Amino acid sequence: MVTRSSIRPAGLATGRPVLALLAIAVIAGMVLSVCGWRPVSAAGVPLRLVDWVTVLRNDPAITIDPDAYQLPGAYKPSISVNAPGAPDGTLNGYALIDNVIYGNLDSSGSEEAIVLVDSGGTGGLLGFLVFREGDPAPRLSLVRTGYKIGVTLDGNKVVISEPNYVGFEANCCPSSITRTSNVLEGDRLVTVSTEVEPNDVQEPTVWSFYLALTDKRYEDAYEFLSAAYQAANPFSQWKAGFANTQSVEVETSQGRTPNEVLVQLAATDARPGGGTITRRFKGTWTLVWSAEKKRWLLDTASIQPA
Numbered sequence: 001m002v003t004r005s006s007i008r009p010a011g012l013a014t015g016r017p018v019l020a021l022l023a024i025a026v027i028a029g030m031v032l033s034v035c036g037w038r039p040v041s042a043a044g045v046p047l048r049l050v051d052w053v054t055v056l057r058n059d060p061a062i063t064i065d066p067d068a069y070q071l072p073g074a075y076k077p078s079i080s081v082n083a084p085g086a087p088d089g090t091l092n093g094y095a096l097i098d099n100v101i102y103g104n105l106d107s108s109g110s111e112e113a114i115v116l117v118d119s120g121g122t123g124g125l126l127g128f129l130v131f132r133e134g135d136p137a138p139r140l141s142l143v144r145t146g147y148k149i150g151v152t153l154d155g156n157k158v159v160i161s162e163p164n165y166v167g168f169e170a171n172c173c174p175s176s177i178t179r180t181s182n183v184l185e186g187d188r189l190v191t192v193s194t195e196v197e198p199n200d201v202q203e204p205t206v207w208s209f210y211l212a213l214t215d216k217r218y219e220d221a222y223e224f225l226s227a228a229y230q231a232a233n234p235f236s237q238w239k240a241g242f243a244n245t246q247s248v249e250v251e252t253s254q255g256r257t258p259n260e261v262l263v264q265l266a267a268t269d270a271r272p273g274g275g276t277i278t279r280r281f282k283g284t285w286t287l288v289w290s291a292e293k294k295r296w297l298l299d300t301a302s303i304q305p306a
Contacts, residue, residue, distance in 0.1 A: 047113040047131060047138055052097035053077060055131070055138050056115075062140070071120050074098040079117065083127065086145040091127045093117040103153045105130070105184035112184065113138065114151060114158070122171055124148035130184070141187045148174075158182045158189060164196070164294040168208035175201050175295045196294055202287050203252045205296045206261045210250040213242060226288050226297040244269040246276055261285045263303065280306040 053075070056062050061081055068078030076094040083091040094117065101114040115129040127145035131138040148171075150161035159181050163174030177197045182189040205224065212221035218239045222230065230238075249266040265281040283303030287296045 045133065047100075047111055047133060048102055050138060052095070052100060052115065056095060056097070058137060059140055069120075076118070076120075081129065081140075081143055083143045083145045085143075086127075091117055091129075091143055091145050093126045094120050095129075101151065101153060103158075104156055105153075105158060107156055112141070116151060125151065130189075141184075142189065144189065154181065156183065157192070158184070160189075166295045168211075169201060169204060173199060173201055173204070175199060175205075178294070196291060198289050198296070200258060202259065202261050202296050203254065205287060206252050206263060206285055206298065207250060209298055210248045210265070213245065214247045214249075218242070224298050226290070226299040229297075229299055244272075246270055255284055255286075259287050259289075261287065264306065265303070282306045 056077055056079060057064055063080045065078040065080070070076070071094055074097075076096055076098070078093070079095050080090055080092045082089065096116040096118055099116060101116070102111045103114075104110065105112045110133050113131045115131065116125055117127045117129065118124065119126050124147070126147060127143065127149070128151055129143055130141045132141045133139075144160075146160070146162050148163050150159075152159045159179060161177050161179045164176040164178055165174045169175055176199055179195050179197065180191045181193045182191050184190075209221055209224040212218075212224070218235075222235055222238065225233070246268045248268075251264045253262045254260070255262050262284055263282065266278055267281065268276050268278045270276055281303050283301065285298050285303075286300045288299040289295075290297050
């Protein structure tokens with residue numbers, strides 16, 4: 001005889017545990033969502049969803065320094081990664097994981113990710129890492145290095161800007177900027193176009209020319225002169241003209257055009273019999289832009305005694 005209390009609807013014995021497991025799963029999902037957890041990645045998982053700290057920490061090519069100084073704001077891991085094109089063979093800096101750039105760089109249908117690497121100081125961006133989707137984690141595709149570079153996307157092209165320094169400029173003010181437009185082919189960036197934009201450093205160029213003369217760095221000073229000026233003034237003959245020069249002080253101002261620099265000079269020369277004499281001059285230098293050397297050059301001068 002079966003009593004009423006022993007009768008249970010079919011499936012009731014297993015239904016409660018299943019409901020309990022579902023409840024646990026829902027709660028766990030809510031906790032992970034609140035904590036901001038995201039998967040490292042697996043095949044087909046969009047890179048926008050991955051946890052970049054975990055990706056960088058688990059990549060065997062990348063080392064994270066846990067004791068490095070932390071920049072203000074969002075966490076930026078201090079990383080080191082092999083970079084054959086870099087002077088010391090490595091790219092070191094802070095990975096800007098809060099500012100990752102995403103785009104379909106090779107028109108394959110899935111996005112790649114560009115992780116910028118910053119110096120944390122006046123050096124600005126020192127390079128970047130390109131990742132592809134991978135299984136079980138994103139794959140580091142390439143490492144690019146530089147100094148104070150800029151990176152933007154133009155459609156599926158990576159536009160990289162880099163400063164060109166002659167050597168006399170302040171860190172803020174290079175002589176020019178080179179911009180290249182690049183496409184991703186396999187695991188390399190291929191440049192499809194290049195343009196060089198001059199900066200307005202004509203006056204600093206003139207200052208540095210006269211500083212080189214004062215320091216008797218004649219070879220360096222000669223490099224500030226255009227090919228036409230050099231052709232008219234061969235180096236040995238030109239250098240001999242400064243045999244007695246002790247120093248040259250210069251004050252500059254902009255002329256009538258951006259390529260014209262007004263100068264006031266105080267040149268101190270050694271006297272043949274001893275002592276020195278200072279003479280004053282004023283006039284104009286006209287500069288030309290050299291696309292080959294990516295710098296301004298002194299081309300013609302009109303200078304007379306003041």
